[in-house]
Amino acid sequence: MTDKEPQNKMEETFGGYVLHNVPFPAELDQVALESLKEMGPILIEQPYNITYLHSFGQDSPFFAGLANGHFLVTKDPGSGYTYGTPRGHDMYSGEETE
């Protein structure tokens, strides 16, 4: 258990890969090796980008409707139960909605 307060606040940066905190003793004697337990953590700051190709699938007409000023609803053909959301199948009958 160390009595050192862990550093938990860092300046935000806007660069690419940033490597923080890699101190290391110049001589690896016994004292230096023991001191490694007290070493602050290595922190790597890295950008991470993902390009997603998201599909609205069977819900596409609903959103296309919204984009064109229409509010479409989905309806179970048997019961007439109507959802104000894009829902491809009715949760009670399991049937494909209209």
Add this chain to the structure above:
Amino acid sequence: MRSVYAVSGGVSKFTKARPDKTFQAVVKEAYDYAIADVGLDHRHFIELVDGSVASYFSDHFSRQLMAGIMVQDYLGLCPKPGHRVEGGGATGGICFQEAWKAVASGYMDICLAYGFETMSHVATWKGNEFIALASDVSFDYPVGGFYSGYYAMMVTRHMKEFGTTPEQMAHVSVKNHMNAYHNPYAQKRQKLTIQDVRQAPMVAWPLTRLDICVMSDGAAATILCSEKGLHKLEAIGAEIPKPLVKVSGIGRGTDAMRMADRPHQSYDEFLNRNLLPNEDTAETRAYYKDLWERGFRYPGVHSFRAGRMGSREAYQNAGIEDPLEDLDFVELHDAYTSSEIQTYEDMGLCRYGEGGGFAVSGKAFMPGIDYGLDLSEEPVCPVNPSGGLIACGHPVGATGLMQAVFAIWQLQGTIDRHFDDPTLQVRDARRGAIHSHAGTGTYVTVSILEKEA
């Protein structure tokens, strides 16, 4: 524990991309097939089913947290109990076993296990990066960061240790792609030669593109129930094929995330912890003594200790002593041709070190199919009669359940009806194993399904 029966299943067509539907609607395809196959409709089934287990591997691929509850909702299963499981490539196998536990323990009489993955929403290289996050992000990932590289390293060791060859691996590819030629659910249905496999673009030596499974979009679902659950389903008109298919044993093993942390066992430990009942002979002990003296150590990076532990436990629970003789088929996790060979050994279809020879022997091939190969022995226990991951595709959360569905159909003797082709029906199939594998061998599940006498 109560007896657990696997009564039905369904699989969506595995394919590169399903932009036509959301993941919930793809699972619905598999679910609808599973209930229709026993003559039920949604209204009746939903009244009786006690709950579910959901399986999908990666929140990164779905970019949707809580995707499990969205499927539960879409299928109309709310407000019944359900939860999601995750364990890398073994997620589907774990899901099947958690559904088994729900029924075996008496918690549920009827449990639906469903799984899916939508891997097409990112470019393939990004998908490979997501998958590589299933390795230690501080240790393995910065220097590898690519699963095909990890498996190439493992098989390179297997080659050095046991003399396994790329051509032996290519036999697995030819077999599985050819089997899938008769499976309409498979993503890659191809007739290949050894030369095709070896001349395909190299990914990570010695693994070519035809040694490696592909990413897929797909879903699968199975229905497990107790004897009481069977009666409930039959009371509302379910026509469940007889003899029944019972899940007669499950097993699961684990291993350290970093392969470099997996300790070598002593020779005595290796024998005591790993020998299967049929291997405990003077001849096999001498075989392993000889291997040991030539430098073999276990588990090493050439073998999956979790696979052997999962197999041993499942065999013990199902009363299997000699897997090659006692199993009529195996659907195993062939993410790579090399890992199919490694898994032959882990599952005890042959001894450690004999996987390469086993792959070319013919023992794991289907009878009645011309593979265009010169095989020295007759088929004994077809491995991946469906085509496996290499040819069916690997939509991770669905894969272990897909294996369960194909195993149910094999044991029900209904492959012809589902595939519209009888070629892949294992004749008189009485007992089969399904094997699901995560990471570099961190979680491995083995479940035994068998037809009641």
